[in-house]
Amino acid sequence: MATSYGTRTRPVGATRHPVRRPMANFGRNPASPFRHIDVVLVACVGVAVLFGALMVYSTTRGPTAPYDTSYLKRVIMFAVIGGVVMGGVALFDYRKLRDYWPFIYGGSVLLLLLVLIPGIGSRSKGTQGWFQLGPFQLQPSEMAKLGMIIGFAGLASQFRGDLDNTRVAMLLGICGAPMFLVLLQPDLGTTLVSVAVAFALLLVAGVPSRILGVLALAAVLLTTLVLTSGVLKEYQVARLTTYTRQDQAITTEEEARVRYNLDQSKLTIGSGGTFGKGLFNGPQTRNGYVPEQRTDFIFTAVGEQLGLVGAGALLGLLAVIVWRVWRTAQLARDDFGMLLCTGIMVMLVVQIFENVGMTMGIMPITGIPLPFLSYGGSALLTTLISMGLVLSVHMRRFS
Helix, strand or coil: CEEEECCEEEECCCCCCCCCCHHHHHHHCCCCHHHCCCHHHHHHHHHHHHHHHHHHHHHHCCCCCCCCCHHHHHHHHHHHHHHHHHHHHHHCCHHHHHHHHHHHHHHHHHHHHHHCCECCEEEECCEEEEEEECCEEECHHHHHHHHHHHHHHHHHHHHCCCCCHHHHHHHHHHHHHHHHHHHCCCCHHHHHHHHHHHHHHHHHHCCCHHHHHHHHHHHHHHHHHHHHCCCCCHHHHHHHHHHHHCCCCCCCHHHHHHHHHHHHHHHHHHHCCCCCCCCCCCHHHHCCCCCCCCCCCHHHHHHHHHHHHHHHHHHHHHHHHHHHHHHHHHHCCCHHHHHHHHHHHHHHHHHHHHHHHHHCCCCCCCCCCCCCCCCCHHHHHHHHHHHHHHHHHHHCCCC
């Protein structure tokens, strides 16, 4: 005997199973990753990238029409590519990286080795740190920071907090190899960021405080040795140390050049006052008085054109991004995700503090970009990939 349901019949007593549609299942399943997208982080990242494109355009358009849009077009291109990659990384289950971290980490180290070879890597401003790909440059040291974080998180999560001297040495090796290769370029600024990230990861991973104390002392001694040993060029030493002698007489030509850059930077920020001179109306920015303004000194364009209010709003936006990354690190359901987010958070904080600080004369002048804003494809792509990883951790905190 059968019961009729329209044109379909089923035996009496048989259980009727509703047809499950994939998208409907996403809505019913409380653990579905699509129900836990960090919308606040996505929105803030999008606003920061668009604002960065606007600031790059303001520093490169030129004083009079017809205005140059070539840099803006490149930023938009990298932003679109980076946004697509960020979305793809967010959809990818980050936990699968635990099986592939040796390849990701090894690939980043290999790129650092290749870029040091003359004829393969290219030199710019005294640093052997780029691959020339047609009209574009790829900077492997940017990607190596993220590769180090993934490698550390992958290895440390396998130890599950059980760290003896051998395992601590392995973690130090994971951090030390890319830092050493970046220092050979030489790029002390990126190395210092990596040192801060490594120290934070070691702390969170549970390395004993006595070992961390020894490492901190070794880092100070190594930095002093690098600055005094002749490894760095004269202009590089001047950039790293001039901020400590701003009230003293200039003694070298390189110091005079760096001091000019620093003075112009502080003058540009200070001239903006409370509300700024208006978008595209800052004379320092419009006439190109600040060297490297579209890259290292992009924050000066914000200060001059939008003033204290605009600069404060930007820092508030970046603070929200850092907060969301920190929050995701707390919500992560495994050590691997927690370490990933912790490393990315520290990387962002150090770069923001150092970049903004150097434009105001309170930190050494380095080639560290301001995340989301500074012109540079490698930096923007690496930062957006990092945000994709954070989103992936956040989306899977219940699964």
